[in-house]
Amino acid sequence: MINVLIVDDQPLIREGLSSLLSLQEEIHIVGTAVEGSDALAQASRLEPDIVLMDIRMPGVNGVEGTRLIREKLPHIKVLILTTFNDSELIFDALEEGASGYLLKDMPTETIAKAISTVFHGGVVLPKDFTAHLLAEGRLKQAEKAFGGASEPPEGLSELTIREREVLQCLGQGLNNKEVAEGLFITEGTVKNHVSNIIHKLGLRDRTQAAIFAVRYGVTTF
Structure with missing residues (x-):
């Protein structure tokens, strides 16, 4: 409940x-x-x-x-x-x-x-x-959060293929269990990937990671 x-x-x-x-x-x-x-x-x-x-x-x-x-x-x-x-x-x-x-x-x-x-x-x-x-530019805090850049930050290129897959899932609002089931990995592995994503992209938490994925239309390689 x-x-x-x-x-x-x-x-x-x-x-x-x-x-x-x-x-x-x-x-x-x-x-x-x-x-x-x-x-x-x-x-x-x-x-x-x-x-x-x-x-x-x-x-x-x-x-x-x-x-x-x-x-x-x-x-x-x-x-x-x-x-x-x-x-x-x-x-x-x-x-x-x-x-x-x-x-x-x-x-x-x-x-x-x-x-x-x-x-x-x-x-x-x-x-x-x-x-x-985001496309209309109405969410100014998003621009502030990501430094006002119109292009994806360089950190995105540092992500592995699996990390981009996890980031894409975060943009869809999935929790760790759902990500794990969808990618056929363990929840512990998902947590590690999320931590790596946040670190590499210089973000605060998974909410910012999800916003990042939506804003930049993250897809897998």
């Missing part, structure tokens, strides 16, 4: 998501919060596995709320709920430690699957939407 805390300033969305996600067998809604500071207080008390956080709220928004939770409660993962108009904040939230983001109008089943993916160690970056935003 995955324990989830829902954070949104709109009662209709909070109650609607709570009702719909409660119908999913593996999800248990432990509570709700109305903005970021409330989310931290509720998360401290309820100890959810995942916080489903709206990005734009009055008071403490989802970006700052993510920072607070990841700083104070690093074992709790945050999944951002957003809209196309919130695109400039998405990478801010990822930089603060969010494990991905979802559009609010996605089907309940998609949101439930994303929650499961994050719970099991994956990253959720809707590939087509992310690529579209």
Whole structure:
């Protein structure tokens, strides 16, 4: 059972998501919060596995709320709920430690699957939407994160064929187990490859690695 805390300033969305996600067998809604500071207080008390956080709220928004939770409660993962108009904040939230983001109008089943993916160690970056935003230059934090370069960094050429395969899987949001099954290697080997990728590309974590894969359209040799 995955324990989830829902954070949104709109009662209709909070109650609607709570009702719909409660119908999913593996999800248990432990509570709700109305903005970021409330989310931290509720998360401290309820100890959810995942916080489903709206990005734009009055008071403490989802970006700052993510920072607070990841700083104070690093074992709790945050999944951002957003809209196309919130695109400039998405990478801010990822930089603060969010494990991905979802559009609010996605089907309940998609949101439930994303929650499961994050719970099991994956990253959720809707590939087509992310690529579209990057192509339009709307995610300025992505440019900042990778030095504003339009061409793939030189470190990409240092990756082995297997490391590029793993990086491609990260861009698809797969967790270590899924990568291992897809490439017919052990999870321990995947972890080693991920560490090597992060080091060679000068990235902070697997979330940045996933963003890198999407931004540069990484494919295998």
